[in-house]
Amino acid sequence: xxxxxxxxxxxxxxxxxxxxxxxxxxxxxxxxxxxxxxxxxxxxxxxxxxxxxxxxxxxxxxxxxxxxxxxxxxxxxxxxxxxxxxxxxxxxxxxxxxxxxxxxxxxxxxxxxxxxxxxxxxxxxxxxxxxxxxxxxxxxxxxxxxxxxxxxxxxxxxxxxxxxxxxxxxxxxxxxxxxxxxxxxxxxxxxxxxxxxxxxxxxxxxxxxxxxxxxxxxxxxxxxxxxxxxxxxxxxxxxxxxxxxxxxxxxxxxxxxxxxxxxxxxxxxxxxxxxxxxxxxxxxxxxxxxxxxxxxxxxxxxxxxxxxxxxxxxxxxxxxxxxxxxxxxxxxxxxxxxxxxxxxxxxxxxxxxxxxxxxxxxxxxxxxxxxxxxxxxxxxxxxxxxxxxxxxxxxxxxxxxxxxxxxxxxxxxxxxxxxxxxxxxxxxxxxxxxxxxxxxxxxxxxxxxxxxxxxxxxxxxxxxxxxxxxxxxxxxxxxxxxxxxxxxxxxxxxxxxxxxxxxxxxxxxxxxxxxxxxxxxxxxxxxxxxxxxxxxxxxxxxxxxxxxxxxxxxxxxxxxxxxxxxxxxxxxxxxxxxxxxxxxxxxxxxxxxxxxxxxxxxxxxxxxxxxxxxxxxxxxxxxxxxxxxxxxxxxxxxxxxxxxxxxxxxxxxxxxxxxxxxxxxxxxxxxxxxxxxxxxxxxxxxxxxxxxxxxxxxxxxxxxxxxxxxxxxxxxxxxxxxxxxxxxxxxxxxxxxxxxxxxxxxxxxxxxxxxxxxxxxxxxxxxxxxxxxxxxxxxxxxxxxxxxxx
Numbered sequence: 001x002x003x004x005x006x007x008x009x010x011x012x013x014x015x016x017x018x019x020x021x022x023x024x025x026x027x028x029x030x031x032x033x034x035x036x037x038x039x040x041x042x043x044x045x046x047x048x049x050x051x052x053x054x055x056x057x058x059x060x061x062x063x064x065x066x067x068x069x070x071x072x073x074x075x076x077x078x079x080x081x082x083x084x085x086x087x088x089x090x091x092x093x094x095x096x097x098x099x100x101x102x103x104x105x106x107x108x109x110x111x112x113x114x115x116x117x118x119x120x121x122x123x124x125x126x127x128x129x130x131x132x133x134x135x136x137x138x139x140x141x142x143x144x145x146x147x148x149x150x151x152x153x154x155x156x157x158x159x160x161x162x163x164x165x166x167x168x169x170x171x172x173x174x175x176x177x178x179x180x181x182x183x184x185x186x187x188x189x190x191x192x193x194x195x196x197x198x199x200x201x202x203x204x205x206x207x208x209x210x211x212x213x214x215x216x217x218x219x220x221x222x223x224x225x226x227x228x229x230x231x232x233x234x235x236x237x238x239x240x241x242x243x244x245x246x247x248x249x250x251x252x253x254x255x256x257x258x259x260x261x262x263x264x265x266x267x268x269x270x271x272x273x274x275x276x277x278x279x280x281x282x283x284x285x286x287x288x289x290x291x292x293x294x295x296x297x298x299x300x301x302x303x304x305x306x307x308x309x310x311x312x313x314x315x316x317x318x319x320x321x322x323x324x325x326x327x328x329x330x331x332x333x334x335x336x337x338x339x340x341x342x343x344x345x346x347x348x349x350x351x352x353x354x355x356x357x358x359x360x361x362x363x364x365x366x367x368x369x370x371x372x373x374x375x376x377x378x379x380x381x382x383x384x385x386x387x388x389x390x391x392x393x394x395x396x397x398x399x400x401x402x403x404x405x406x407x408x409x410x411x412x413x414x415x416x417x418x419x420x421x422x423x424x425x426x427x428x429x430x431x432x433x434x435x436x437x438x439x440x441x442x443x444x445x446x447x448x449x450x451x452x453x454x455x456x457x458x459x460x461x462x463x464x465x466x467x468x469x470x471x472x473x474x475x476x477x478x479x480x481x482x483x484x485x486x487x488x489x490x491x492x493x494x495x496x497x498x499x500x501x502x503x504x505x506x507x508x509x510x511x512x513x514x515x516x517x518x519x520x521x522x523x524x525x526x527x528x529x530x531x532x533x534x535x536x537x538x539x540x541x542x543x544x545x546x547x548x549x550x551x552x553x554x555x556x557x558x559x560x561x562x563x564x565x566x567x568x569x570x571x572x573x574x575x576x577x578x579x580x581x582x583x584x585x586x587x588x589x590x591x592x593x594x595x596x597x598x599x600x601x602x603x604x605x606x607x608x609x610x611x612x613x614x615x616x617x618x619x620x621x622x623x624x625x626x627x628x629x630x631x632x633x634x635x636x637x638x639x640x641x642x643x644x645x646x647x648x649x650x651x652x653x654x655x656x657x658x659x660x661x662x663x664x665x666x667x668x669x670x671x672x673x674x675x676x677x678x679x680x681x682x683x684x685x686x687x688x689x690x691x692x693x694x695x696x697x698x699x700x701x702x703x704x705x706x707x708x709x710x711x712x713x714x715x716x717x718x719x720x721x722x723x724x725x726x727x728x729x730x731x732x733x734x735x736x737x738x739x740x741x742x743x744x745x746x747x748x749x750x751x752x753x754x755x756x757x758x759x760x761x762x763x764x765x766x767x768x769x770x771x772x773x774x775x776x777x778x779x780x781x782x783x784x785x786x787x788x789x790x
Contacts, residue, residue: 004034005210008065008074011039012148014170018198019078021098021173022214030210038074040064066092069203076208077201081194081223082167084201086231091204096215097223098198101169102183103191103244105129108164108171109181110157116140120162123152127240129165131259131266132189149174165189169196190242190257190268193226218247221275225254228282233258233290240266243282247275254281258289267292288370295363295373295394297381299406300324304416304491305331306562307407315404319374321366323359327378327517329492333711334570342711356386360393367399378517380406384434384460408432410458413490414521417497418532421456426524429455435462435469435520443468447476456523463518467506473522478502483526488518493544493567493722495536499529538565543788546571546714546726548733557727560781569723571714572707574736576604578611579678584699585612588673592622595697596670599629599662601655601680603638608701609675610642629665631658632775653775654757655680659687668693678703679732683757704732706739715741718748725784729754729777731761738765752783 005026009019016039023035042064062084065077069092081097088094109116116122122137123145124130130142145152145161149170156164163181171177197219202208222245229243240259245252252275259266267289273281296315301307313335316322322336323343336342343362346353354362366373381387381403394401410432414421421430431450437443450457451473462469466486474480480503488496494515500508502522535541544567547558558568588595589612600606613620623644630636630646632653639646648665650657662672662684668691674684678700688696717723718741726749728734734753738746751767753759755775762769770787772779 003030003032003210004036005076006036006038006074008038008040008068008077010065011041014149014174015039015078015080017173018080022076022078022198022200025214026210029213033210038068040068065201069201072203075202075206079199079201080170081197081199081227082192084194084199086227086234088201092201093204094199095202095208096200096211097219098200098214099216100219100222101172101196103196104168104186105165105184105189105191105195106168106171106180107182107184108153108156108166108179109162110159111179117162120159123156123161123164125165126192127259128192128242128257129189131240132242132257133165136184136188149176153179167191167195186244186255190255191244193230193241193243194223195244197223199223221245221247221252221278225252225278225282228279229254229256229286230282232283232286243285245278250275252278252281254285256282256285256289258286284370288368291370291372292400293367293370293373294400294402295367295375295390296402296404297375297377297387297390298404299380299385299408300328300332300376300378301407302379302409302412302491303329303331303489304412304562304567305329305335307412307491308332308335309404309406312404312406315402316374316376318372320371321373322376323362323366323373324376325378328376329378330569330712331567332376336711338572338707338710356389360390363390364393364397364399367394368397377406378409380408383408383410383432384436409490409517409519410460413487413519414458414485414525416491416495416535417485417487418529418534419485419487419521419525420528420532421458421521421523421525423525423528427455429453430458431455432458432460433462435459435465437465437468443472445472447472451476451478456521456525459520459522461517462520463514463516466509466520469520470502470506473502478522482522483524484520484522485526485529486514486518486520488514488516490519491535493542493724495542497529497533499526535565539785540564540566540788543567543725543784544569544717544723545784546717546723546737548572548574548726548728548737557729557777557780560777561727561784564781564785566784569712569714569717571737571740574732575705575707576677576702577705578608578702579700582612582701585609585675585701586616588675588697588699589613589616589618592618592673593625594671595626595673597627597629597662597666597672598623599631599658599672599674599684600635600639601631601658601674601676601684603634604702605675605677606635606638606642612701627665629658629662631655652755654755655683656687656757659684663687663691663694666691666694671695671697673697673699675699675701677701677732680704706736715744718744721748725750725752725787726767727752727780727784728758728762729780731757734758734761734765750787752780752787754780 007019007023009015019037026033026035068074069077118139121141121143124142125145152164171180225245226243230241233241242257245254253270253272255270257266257268269289271281271285298312298315316335317337319340321341323345325345344353345359363373363375375390377385379385391401411421431453459469482502484502484505485497485499486505486509498508498512540561545561546569547555548571549555555570558570561568627647628639628644629648630639636646636649648661650661672694685698688694728751746765746767749767751762751769753762753769753771759769759771770783772783
């Protein structure tokens with residue numbers, strides 16, 4: 001018994017020919033098949049007085065064909081792939097792709113005409129073509145033309161247009177190749193995605209074995225890449241978006257065009273990749289064109305994160321790649337978002353992880369991938385930072401860039417040491433000089449001119465050449481009693497100052513020792529250092545503190561410690577995420593007015609609760625009769641920000657105390673809702689269980705995950721004694737810290753803990769533990785100050 005196959009087709013001559021091509025293939029390879037064509041006029045064929053973008057786009061050409069498939073009036077539909085919407089119904093998949101016909105666009109002149117008539121427009125059916133053709137024919141006008149190929153040719157030959165631009169594939173299939181006046185190569189006019197390819201569409205989960213062998217793998221690969229590109233950019237039939245892929249064995253070269261409607265600008269670019277990465281390649285190219293790569297040269301300042309600019313922080317938060325050097329402060333490095341690709345290029349004297357020329361190339365290559373690249377440099381990028389060299393290549397390659405200036409160490413470090421680089425009683429000029437030179441070389445510096453300025457001299461990168469610098473100044477006539485200073489690791493916990501004279505400074509450094517990075521200051525203003533020094537008088541000067549916190553929270557603790565002079569490293573030890581399944585909370589919200597108490601155990605718990613109320617359209621007035629309990633001040637603040645003032649908060653801020661306080665406040669018949677962390681709540685539940693009659697609905701609403709620190713070696717800092725104290729504000733941050741510094745001998749950790757549960761957790765790992773008098777941020781801060789005095 002023969003199998004009957006009905007192919008749905010638009011009724012235009014070209015559509016019928018294309019469907020007949022598929023029919024002929026099926027008949028030639030399946031002798032038991034009977035094939036018929038079911039032709040129909042689609043909505044897109046009927047509306048000819050408006051451009052497609054005004055009436056609904058590509059979907060108008062397939063609507064009736066899809067309906068025939070769904071109603072099982074046809075088994076297949078044959079489409080020009082370029083006319084298909086980018087989103088295809090799941091129940092109507094694309095089954096196969098034809099071998100690609102010529103994908104190029106062509107120019108068609110009226111019969112018997114050899115040249116364009118500039119008094120008439122060129123007939124063009126898409127903005128995609130118009131944009132590109134204007135580059136080739138700047139003096140021509142363009143006008144929309146609709147209808148099938150024969151209709152358009154008739155309008156052309158009647159004199160309505162000077163020329164038409166059509167797809168070569170359609171003309172060739174209609175045996176009208178003789179009408180082609182010239183071909184536009186893809187480099188001139190990029191064709192529509194899928195142009196030249198036929199797509200066969202059918203129903204899901206049906207037997208289409210009679211199509212075996214039809215699918216062309218190169219066409220399928222090209223189609224996947226091109227359509228992924230357009231789909232990502234949300235391009236439709238008349239959208240000025242185009243893509244063309246060349247498939248060469250196991251490689252694919254994809255070229256795309258993207259039009260930016262707001263600015264009117266359009267961009268083209270190409271990417272190469274493996275054929276199995278076709279769709280990924282399309283998305284990458286789309287991102288590159290929609291979000292073109294860019295480089296930001298960002299000055300990170302001298303070390304203290306408080307001196308990192310607001311603009312620098314904003315740029316860093318949006319980075320996809322960070323290229324950083326060794327002079328960037330650890331506080332700034334700790335602010336690099338998780339998931340950003342990090343490239344360490346070193347850049348300390350005589351210890352360059354990567355040569356400058358290679359750094360320049362890395363910046364360009366990463367930006368060409370369509371990525372947001374931040375070049376993070378210590379101090380200011382244009383002050384001996386070789387920022388100019390990095391911009392030269394970016395400018396040459398046409399890569400967008402911005403410069404974010406940074407606070408330079410040549411001014412900030414003396415200021416932190418009580419040395420004003422200018423003072424009207426001592427000098428009227430400031431001179432910043434690189435002290436770096438190769439071993440054995442002589443300085444190409446006019447030291448006599450520097451001496452004659454009588455100004456303040458700041459030498460950067462000159463520690464190893466300190467003796468040469470001082471001797472050169474003396475030989476140039478500087479007074480041997482001129483004050484001079486070397487300033488180590490300024491603005492950080494490692495800050496150290498040696499003040500002497502230009503004739504004795506080198507000897508003093510040998511006696512006292514100095515570490516890099518350090519700067520040299522020469523001038524009368526150095527004599528003011530002891531008198532004007534301020535940073536070292538702060539109670540936490542010289543103290544480096546690690547503050548652990550949830551990733552989502554801004555640390556007020558860190559801010560308070562910095563105001564007291566500490567260098568603070570923030571370690572996001574944990575992150576919290578709402579549970580995907582909030583069914584338990586949703587059920588509780590439905591009967592919210594049946595509860596007498598809601599007990600909140602964390603600010604994140606408050607946030608998730610109210611987010612779910614909003615998501616489920618629960619009116620806040622349903623809380624009218626409910627009393628609110630809070631575990632501590634942070635949670636209380638989160639509630640007050642939402643207009644709720646707590647009825648109960650224990651004197652000691654932990655779950656055990658909250659449970660006890662609730663028991664005392666309840667008679668024994670109350671219903672209590674506790675929206676909490678998935679891994680917490682044992683202590684409060686244990687206390688509530690002691691009160692007979694209470695109905696407790698314990699609802700986990702968020703989960704806690706441990707974070708790992710990638711960029712700063714925290715373990716090494718503790719082992720070397722560089723971090724004096726670690727601050728913990730919850731037991732979960734202790735666990736997160738332990739997870740992040742695997743292998744550390746925790747006996748080396750001096751832990752300042754907010755409360756009993758936090759201390760107990762730290763004790764369990766053998767840390768040196770100390771507990772604040774009260775479970776508040778201020779009390780923990782006082783504890784850190786006391787510990788620093790010991």
